[in-house]
Amino acid sequence: MPQTERPSLTVVVPTYREAENLPEFLDRMAAVRAAHSLQLDMLIMDDDSGDGSAEIIAARGMPWVNLVVRTSDRGLSQAVLEGLFLAKGEVLACMDADLSHPPESLPEMMRALETGADFVIGSRYVAGGSTSDDWTALRWINSQAATLLARPLTSVRDPMAGFFVLRRSTFEQGRDFYPIGYKIGLELIVRCDCQHVVEVPIHFGNRRHGKSKLTLKQQILYLEHLRRLYMYRCGIVPFSSAITGKTSGPPRSSTRTPKGPDSKSLAGQRLLQDFSPRATPDDRAANRLGRDR
Ligand SMILES: Nc1nc2c(ncn2[C@@H]2O[C@H](COP(=O)(O)OP(=O)(O)OP(=O)(O)O)[C@@H](O)[C@H]2O)c(=O)[nH]1
Numbered sequence: 001m002p003q004t005e006r007p008s009l010t011v012v013v014p015t016y017r018e019a020e021n022l023p024e025f026l027d028r029m030a031a032v033r034a035a036h037s038l039q040l041d042m043l044i045m046d047d048d049s050g051d052g053s054a055e056i057i058a059a060r061g062m063p064w065v066n067l068v069v070r071t072s073d074r075g076l077s078q079a080v081l082e083g084l085f086l087a088k089g090e091v092l093a094c095m096d097a098d099l100s101h102p103p104e105s106l107p108e109m110m111r112a113l114e115t116g117a118d119f120v121i122g123s124r125y126v127a128g129g130s131t132s133d134d135w136t137a138l139r140w141i142n143s144q145a146a147t148l149l150a151r152p153l154t155s156v157r158d159p160m161a162g163f164f165v166l167r168r169s170t171f172e173q174g175r176d177f178y179p180i181g182y183k184i185g186l187e188l189i190v191r192c193d194c195q196h197v198v199e200v201p202i203h204f205g206n207r208r209h210g211k212s213k214l215t216l217k218q219q220i221l222y223l224e225h226l227r228r229l230y231m232y233r234c235g236i237v238p239f240s241s242a243i244t245g246k247t248s249g250p251p252r253s254s255t256r257t258p259k260g261p262d263s264k265s266l267a268g269q270r271l272l273q274d275f276s277p278r279a280t281p282d283d284r285a286a287n288r289l290g291r292d293r
Pocket residue numbers: 013014015016017018045046047074075076079095096097098100162206207211212213214
């Protein structure tokens with residue numbers, strides 16, 4: 001399909017110490033981009049890893065890959081939300097850099113969006129989806145329990161997924177975002193009021209290199225996140241704790257971060273400053289809890 005017929009796509013990738021995974025991740029993304037003639041750019045939202053990630057990205061010299069180095073309000077959800085505000089594409093995607101999420105599934109996920117879905121998940125738990133055989137029973141139970149707890153909010157099979165695609169117009173309908181913890185996909189499904197969520201089966205591989213950043217603290221934060229989403233569904237939105245109103249975010253034209261290893265995340269600082277003065281001590285404690293480094 002000629003490039004002009006496909007909507008432009010920005011892939012937002014949160015990273016923290018993923019230098020070992022980045023070379024293969026970038027190569028596979030480049031291959032998908034070329035094979036499907038995608039108008040694809042990438043925003044790598046890195047929390048100042050200092051592990052050589054910036055140098056690896058710069059050395060690749062891929063003009064469609066932009067690095068944003070974040071030095072404040074670190075955290076996965078914050079990084080993703082900031083990336084979504086910065087993104088220029090008509091379609092927005094989010095995925096991990098550790099090669100758990102196959103870049104090769106992106107074209108099928110985009111097709112699902114083009115044929116009517118308003119949110120598409122790269123899903124482990126629909127027919128044809130899978131996880132690695134070596135998942136421990138504990139990890140599996142953990143994942144299932146987290147999914148069950150979210151069931152009153154959405155009936156999708158894999159609401160915990162960090163691999164998803166949505167139109168920017170859908171994101172712009174979102175309101176009262178409260179970026180906390182790891183489950184930014186669930187946050188978006190609820191706060192953007194996504195009605196038609198489609199799950200495309202993927203094989204969720206184990207991370208190739210490096211250590212998981214998912215900690216017990218993150219799991220505790222998930223309970224706090226759920227509490228807030230339940231309150232939101234019941235129409236209770238504490239004014240002090242949310243990014244209020246529509247997805248106003250930072251003005252796009254002036255906040256696009258120049259690519260390169262020295263980029264600093266000014267937009268994110270503005271975005272998060274935007275709601276932190278209104279945050280209660282409770283909110284600040286929750287955010288601190290999310291930061292374990
Ligand atoms: N910017 C940013 N990225 C993060 C942070 N924590 C994790 N990430 C990235 O978010 C993605 C998901 O984190 P993972 O550690 O892989 O979490 P997981 O997928 O639940 O766990 P495993 O894959 O089993 O290790 C990866 O690309 C991480 O590098 C953070 O605090 N800030």
